[in-house]
Amino acid sequence: MAALLLVITLLMTFVDVTAFNVMGYANVQYTILYYQYRDLSFQSFPFIGYLLQTDWISLPILHSFTNGFFSGIFSNLLEFYATQSIFKMAIDLTLPLASVANITDTHDVGFVIMSSFGHGCHLLKLSEYLQIIITAATSLSCRYSPTVQCTRSWDSKEGFLVIIDNMMNLELLFEASNQTCSTDLVPYWDFDAPHNSTISYQSRDTSAAAIFASDLVELSQYVTARETKDYFLTSAKSIVDPLASPTYLILGNKDYVLRAIIVNGTQGPYSEKPYDIATVLGNYYLTQTVLRLFKL
Structure with a gap:
């Protein structure tokens, strides 16, 4: 020695x-x-x-x-x-x-x-x-x-x-x-959506973000390496934090009257505007993610 x-x-x-x-x-x-x-x-x-x-x-x-x-x-x-x-x-x-x-x-x-x-x-x-x-x-x-x-x-x-x-x-x-680039880890509403750098807000997909966060928490339970487990959990929390902020919670805008939790979700390629809406699946996966993190 x-x-x-x-x-x-x-x-x-x-x-x-x-x-x-x-x-x-x-x-x-x-x-x-x-x-x-x-x-x-x-x-x-x-x-x-x-x-x-x-x-x-x-x-x-x-x-x-x-x-x-x-x-x-x-x-x-x-x-x-x-x-x-x-x-x-x-x-x-x-x-x-x-x-x-x-x-x-x-x-x-x-x-x-x-x-x-x-x-x-x-x-x-x-x-x-x-x-x-x-x-x-x-x-x-x-x-x-x-x-x-x-x-x-x-x-x-x-x-x-x-x-x-x-x-x-x-x-x-x-x-x-x-x-x-944005640091809130909430993806844009579509990979092929045009990006206009002259405006501050680009349409997002909180529903996809919520699903991904939930999956990251689940993945953390399948690995044994502490570093990998912590990485998955930290990433999930980094997604949940902005989703639970006034930016994406429906209570963040006094003009919103819909009984929902998060805004700016995406629902398929329909002829009418398929983005910047509330989705029941997005609400589900956000609550699921929060519950999974709470139970750890």
Whole structure:
């Protein structure tokens, strides 16, 4: 046991020393680079460099998929050192990239925005950064083809060009979705229903949510692994909480007079409006879920 503890201690020490060595050297090198590019008014950023030459080959701000990584390095340094000087450098190198969010003729917008504004948004929690991420995701989504079911990499003269880098640019779409999607876990009324991002409310299906929550509680009783059981139960509660809130309870709207429990249910593809109604099955499964949770 003593030998094992010694090995673990040595490994931890090695990791700490390595971290400080690498980050310290990066801080020195890139602080020098920061001032070099500041003197150039941040009109271009480093792309590649030849080891026997002192200067990097640089590319204009809007013309390289690597331009976000320069500011991203300073976000890494800021997370490690948390100093005011690095904070300023990170901001100075990130803001010039804002107009990249409006580019629609390449998928590379994902690389640039996520390594700069994406990292910075997680670190600094700036609403301005989040808005740029959302704008960039909208730009990238313009390159999606429902026929191909993929985003187009570049505007080639022939065919629909898709390269493996597409997978990395998907991070931008996921990030924007995670930051803007509803957190109440009540699904939209139909998978194929049109989504209008200009309005705050999209029709939901509380009946489906109630059924799913009930099933999750039941599933939790069939598994023995504590982690899995807790995951099912926590997920069920995360669905029930909004269903039991004024948002979806019928008592949340003084104009509702129907003797029901929850609103915004869905009942089949009928010619008349099949959604935003009360359903007896939705009421049943909500009460069933609550009862099942109560009996645990």
